[in-house]
Amino acid sequence: MLSEEVRGLVRDVRLGFAATVSPDGMPNLSPKGTTLALDDRRLVFADIRSPATVANLRANPAIEVNVVDVGTRRGYRFAGTGRVVEAGDEYDGLLAWYREQGFELEGRADRFVVVEVERVSQLLSPAYDWGSSEEELLRTYTRHYATVWAEQLGGASWPPEIYELHYLADGDPVHGSGHSGDLATWEIGRRPLAEAIDRPGAFLDVGCANGLLLESLVRWSAHPLDPYGVDFAPRLVAEARRRLPDYADRFFVADALEWDPPRRFDFVRTELVYAPVERRRVLVERLLGWLEPGGRLLVCGYGGDEVVAPLEEWGFEPELVREWRGGRSGRRVQLAVVPAAAARSTRTRHTRGTHR
Numbered sequence: 001m002l003s004e005e006v007r008g009l010v011r012d013v014r015l016g017f018a019a020t021v022s023p024d025g026m027p028n029l030s031p032k033g034t035t036l037a038l039d040d041r042r043l044v045f046a047d048i049r050s051p052a053t054v055a056n057l058r059a060n061p062a063i064e065v066n067v068v069d070v071g072t073r074r075g076y077r078f079a080g081t082g083r084v085v086e087a088g089d090e091y092d093g094l095l096a097w098y099r100e101q102g103f104e105l106e107g108r109a110d111r112f113v114v115v116e117v118e119r120v121s122q123l124l125s126p127a128y129d130w131g132s133s134e135e136e137l138l139r140t141y142t143r144h145y146a147t148v149w150a151e152q153l154g155g156a157s158w159p160p161e162i163y164e165l166h167y168l169a170d171g172d173p174v175h176g177s178g179h180s181g182d183l184a185t186w187e188i189g190r191r192p193l194a195e196a197i198d199r200p201g202a203f204l205d206v207g208c209a210n211g212l213l214l215e216s217l218v219r220w221s222a223h224p225l226d227p228y229g230v231d232f233a234p235r236l237v238a239e240a241r242r243r244l245p246d247y248a249d250r251f252f253v254a255d256a257l258e259w260d261p262p263r264r265f266d267f268v269r270t271e272l273v274y275a276p277v278e279r280r281r282v283l284v285e286r287l288l289g290w291l292e293p294g295g296r297l298l299v300c301g302y303g304g305d306e307v308v309a310p311l312e313e314w315g316f317e318p319e320l321v322r323e324w325r326g327g328r329s330g331r332r333v334q335l336a337v338v339p340a341a342a343a344r345s346t347r348t349r350h351t352r353g354t355h356r
């Protein structure tokens with residue numbers, strides 16, 4: 001009855017909503033993150049903190065469970081009877097089984113509820129009736145939840161998975177570089193960076209995403225460039241290598257705050273938001289250390305982010321500052337260029353404790 005596909009969806013979603021009937025005939029609905037398919041006819045969840053569900057089942061075993069994938073907008077509703085499993089051999093067996101599934105429930109689950117499924121029916125969002133495909137819905141909701149969860153995590157520094165979800169949601173190369181507009185607004189937002197390239201040389205894009213900036217700068221720059229990229233999101237680096245196979249061995253997966261690059265560069269580009277606030281000055285110092293003599297660090301602030309003021313506050317002296325309106329929203333872009341030579345004197349001053 002519970003096909004491999006059904007069991008797989010339940011396993012992936014990891015959240016079932018269980019409805020039982022209260023003695024007064026009222027519905028009782030609550031989420032169970034431990035919901036799994038035990039075999040091809042039974043579901044199971046752990047009673048960790050489910051007093052009403054358990055009490056209801058003891059009086060009336062009727063239960064319905066809904067499991068829905070919020071990305072594909074598909075799921076299943078299961079109807080059947082729930083049996084409460086108390087301490088004993090069956091309980092121990094379920095505890096061991098859950099451990100095999102990666103759940104540590106020892107000392108946490110007071111009992112288990114095993115649901116004998118009598119009916120399964122598919123749940124499909126009405127969006128399918130209106131012609132949406134599963135892939136379209138998945139892309140829409142990947143983008144939606146990536147945005148919501150990124151905001152909940154705070155704009156300061158996102159984990160690589162959030163960048164991947166967000167950038168790879170729709171297969172658009174401009175979006176794959178983190179820009180929310182189209183190719184035209186991309187060019188308005190990024191082309192002025194090429195003005196900072198004052199000689200031929202090796203250019204490292206820190207946070208290279210799918211490599212679109214490197215690819216663009218090679219075209220826009222008045223001087224020949226050897227492009228290199230580093231990004232801590234493996235799927236974005238894979239995308240950069242796929243899109244730009246000639247440079248595949250020049251893309252690296254690493255966190256800029258930890259990486260030790262295999263060479264020095266004439267140009268290094270970054271944003272400050274790639275580090276938590278308290279490590280941003282350290283990020284700048286690290287990147288200055290990756291420059292060839294006479295090289296330039298390009299510090300960008302997209303979407304209105306301020307970079308000049310913090311750099312000056314930390315004692316750096318940008319020798320080229322540019323500001324323009326870019327992106328789909330027309331928000332300000334800031335570029336501050338810190339030269340390698342100034343970096344050395346700045347760091348000397350830092351070590352004397354002149355600056356924070």
Ligand SMILES: Cc1cc2nc3c(=O)[nH]c(=O)nc-3n(C[C@H](O)[C@H](O)[C@H](O)COP(=O)(O)O)c2cc1C
Nearest residue numbers: 028030031032033034046047048049050051052053
């Ligand atoms: C995302 C989520 C997952 C949860 N998973 C479980 C679970 O697996 N087992 C459990 O006993 N309680 C779980 N809870 C807590 C119960 O849903 C919560 O204590 C609820 O009030 C229990 O209601 P009940 O007594 O009607 O079952 C979860 C809560 C949330 C928000």
Ligand SMILES: C[S@@+](CC[C@H](N)C(=O)[O-])C[C@H]1O[C@@H](n2cnc3c(N)ncnc32)[C@H](O)[C@@H]1O
Nearest residue numbers: 163177178207208209213231232233255256274
């Ligand atoms: C807005 S995109 C930049 C794309 C392109 N380089 C540009 O300037 O338009 C930011 C990228 O930085 C990466 N990133 C963020 N923090 C990082 C870190 N600490 N180390 C390496 N990459 C990081 C993200 O994965 C994301 O791909």
